[in-house]
Amino acid sequence: MSDDELGSHYTDVPGQRVVAAALRAAYAWSVRDVHRNAAMLEIARMTGVVMEAHGPGRGPVTPLELVGVLRASLGSLLAGVRGRPAELADVVLLDHEGRLTENAYDLVCEHVVPLKDVVGSRPWLPSWTTMHSDQIRQQVFTAMIASTKQDEYVASRRFLVEHPAGDEQELVELKDRAGGVRLAKGGYRDVPEDQLYRAPNGKGWWWPCAECRWPMAVASSGKVRCRYRPHSAVFDLVPGDRPVLRRRDGARRSSPPAGRPAEGAKCVDAGVWRFVVVPGASELRIAAAAEHAGAKVLLWPFLDRFDLLVEAGDEKFSVDVKECLSLSSLIERLRRRRPSARILLPRSCEWQLETLQDALPELAVLTETKFLGQVRSAMRKAR
Incomplete structure (x- = not known):
């Protein structure tokens, strides 16, 4: 099924557009130090989407007003908008450091609808802020079903699930040993900086979630955890040239994962x-x-x-x-x-x-x- 066909299954209502615009604006604000001009332009575009949904004289009317609202619960931004998802009323997208909250990654992203007809796509924006989940899965699975062989499809999908991150050379070797694995080109990329710890000697480290094996987020406060909240283990970072993790809850039911070097490491897109x-x-x-x-x-x-x-x-x-x-x-x-x-x-x-x-x-x-x-x-x- 094509992206256009998938997109036609989604009802384009104001509430959905506001949520998608809010997430895109929040992401843009979180990476403004890297993509300054593009990020501010994106926030301005998303302000226009929000203004259109609210109507004249209502809602934020400048980019900075929109950013301020994103630090509060979405309920205020969605007030009076038709089709607003009630379950997002208490969700906040930006924390006090201007970073995306865990809710953005594990709940709000499930409400994304494409806004291509309004603003077009932007190459620096990640897929989960611009496309709905069916489109993302379809892109990933297209390469897997190219041969229409069930064993190759299973091998490919299983490899992706079991190896969402790792050393690039090791991933290549594992893929070759598995045999029959077909993955979309460019499926792995560098581990994002907010999922790394930079040691005093400049070396970077990352830690895989025990349940999904994807790099956990590293907060400036020293908290390390998976961005998917049901994967609930939370750790404190013990800094140093060879940093380690300590369980925040003090439980001993499982050992914290060992740190892995960031150099040469790759992971799948969020x-x-x-x-x-x-x-x-x-x-x-x-x-x-x-x-x-x-x-x-x-x-x-x-x-x-x-x-x-x-x-x-x-x-x-x-x-x-x-x-x-x-x-x-x-x-x-x-x-x-x-x-x-x-x-x-x-x-x-x-x-x-x-x-x-x-x-x-x-x-x-x-x-x-x-x-x-x-x-x-x-x-x-x-x-």
Whole structure:
């Protein structure tokens, strides 16, 4: 499906445009030291989008006014705008340092709609601020399905999920050893500076999230954590020429990850991480748990008609894993495109079950916990 066809599935309402414009403006402000002229021009353009949605005499009317509003909750910016997402009312996009908050990366990005008809695309803007999730996934998967071979598709997608970051030469060697891996060109890039720590000797370091393996964000306060909040481990940075992490909560259930040199390191784009790697990590975790119970699992069967086909004794389960923190976006997506398998909410989204069932009572929905319980029960019966 083309980007234009994907885009036509999205209703272009003022609330969606304001959210997309706010995120783009917030990102531009956060990188203004690097892209000064382009960033300020982008903020001015996004101010125009917001003014158009609000109408004459309402809302911020200058770029600096818009930036000031982005430091407060989105509720004030969305007040009086038709189609405003209620779940974003308390979300703040910029912190006191002028950096994007975690909400921007793990929740607000799920509400992005393209604004190409208004302002065009900008090469320095990341994909997750300009395109919706389906477009990003489609771009990534196009290279994977070029051969239409199921084993190559699975190998390619699994490689991307399991290796979203690493030493460039090591990634090349792993890809060659895996065999049959097809990835989009330019899929890996330098680790962003705000996901690095610069030691006194000038050497850079990064740390992979234990759950998704993508570089965690490094705040000036010394807090280190994954930008996807359900990946909840938080660390304190112990600075030095060879920096280490210490768990902020004091728990000993897992050791902090070791620092890795920034020189020669690459990682996937934030959009690929958020919409391919993050859900993929949950899909692989659920598949591994089913296999541990003795079941046979096929990943992304029929070139991703759904996510998992699990054979447990005499029973077969086909499920589509939906890792979407925005419940309203998930409901809209499911109404627009009916799934071809049961919906499975991973552990980070199990809280959505009751509301999702109320909104879409005709769909079969279950949680990761219940699903794995069914698999184990089916395996016990088979024995």
